[in-house]
Amino acid sequence: MSAWLALTKKEFRLGFPVFITALILYAGMMVGAYFLGKQINHEEAIMMTAFTIVIALHVLFLVFYLYYTLSSERKRLHLWLHTPMSIAELLLSKLFTGIVFMAITFIVSLSVAAMFFNQHFDFFNEQTIFNIMGLSTITVFNGAIWLAVTFVFFWSIFLTFSQRINDFFSFILTFILFLIIGWIYSLILSIGFVETITTWGPINVGDILVGFEFGYMDNAFEANTLSETSIFYIGHFIRDLIVTIIMFFAACWMIDRKVEV
């Protein structure tokens, strides 16, 4: 465990530039939106759009983080892979640090956004803030982790190809494979039998926030939340979780058995 913790400490240092870049980008977007909004006299609308984009951008954070850190390791595979640790431990260390960095920028962005919304929009109350925070956290982190594992899976395929052919053709082949696998996966999901065995455990969530309604009334910016009752299925969550785990361990197997230094 102490070896993994030391490795994770190294990962924090290796991935730190991505964290700083993301922080500067998010802060830049917010500050830019603030001054732009002031200039064109639509401060609230522009800020709200900027916050929404910043929160949504977090879905891509882990993918960029892993792209950066795995590309760095690619130059020194003789160091990264020369360890008695399993590939799963190596990758989990990267995922963990990425999630921690993402959580920090996410919490900061969400807190600033919540304070701004609270000050400027009267529809905000404790319930709405809880609703938005809870929903965006689940959606963003769920999406980011799924995308990250998908990226690691296809990165390991790319790396396997690149052992034999150059990077350009490896990328093209990996992309074609990505399209084929995505198409086959959607076909499998649409099979009635698969739908039947995965659509179970419905959870009714009332008044879930699904969006905002913007408009101008008497030259003043108006915003309201849009809510509806939705049904989530535990079966779908379990299905996605199983696929994510399979992709993760398939990536580990490829890096362990097919990737060479």
Add this chain to the structure above:
Amino acid sequence: MIKLTDVTKKYGTKTALEQVNLTLSKGKLIGLVGENGSGKSTTLKLIAGLNHPTNGEITVNGEKVTRKIASSVSYLSELDEYYRFFTVKDAIEFQASQFADFDMEKAYEIMKFMKLDPEKKLKHLSKGNRGRVKIVLTLGRNAPVVLMDEPFSGLDPMVRNSIVKGLISFVDLEKQLILITTHEVMEVENILDEIVAIKDGSIIAHDNVDDIRKENEQSIVDWMTEIYE
């Protein structure tokens, strides 16, 4: 201790090693010599479990080599790549955290011998000094097998000789097997016990260094010149 049985390694259509059979026993400092592209680095990577043989089997202490052999094999790559944000001290501490057999005291002793500043960042070191750090990190481990791929390349020729001689004091030849690839044969021949010559992916000679000197009355360089002709 290290055994390669009918090992072939191909990269696509190119054959790097062809039906190699080699047995290396512990307690020896062995030089693996050959021209560029002869298969020296591939041999070391295969033993380190970082490459996989196309055919044949490799064992270290009777254990079939996989990537996890890293727990008993210390490997120094010819590549000049490390985590550049580390200081020398960070690099030593990181290596110590990753390998149970890492001897911190020994590593600091080698570091002092190499005249390295522990507080200096690797990105600010010269190529030669980064090479010294790699030697510290590799020899700092008390692993039964130590593989060093061109450990002296980039080192200043004026200090290379003293570093080579100093290395011997940091190796426990009772317990360790050291396999070194190098082009600086003249500088290492005095510390080698055995020499393995490789050409076009095949082992063409494997001899005891003293025997070459006494029986053939040749220096290692002359011996090499003869077998490569």
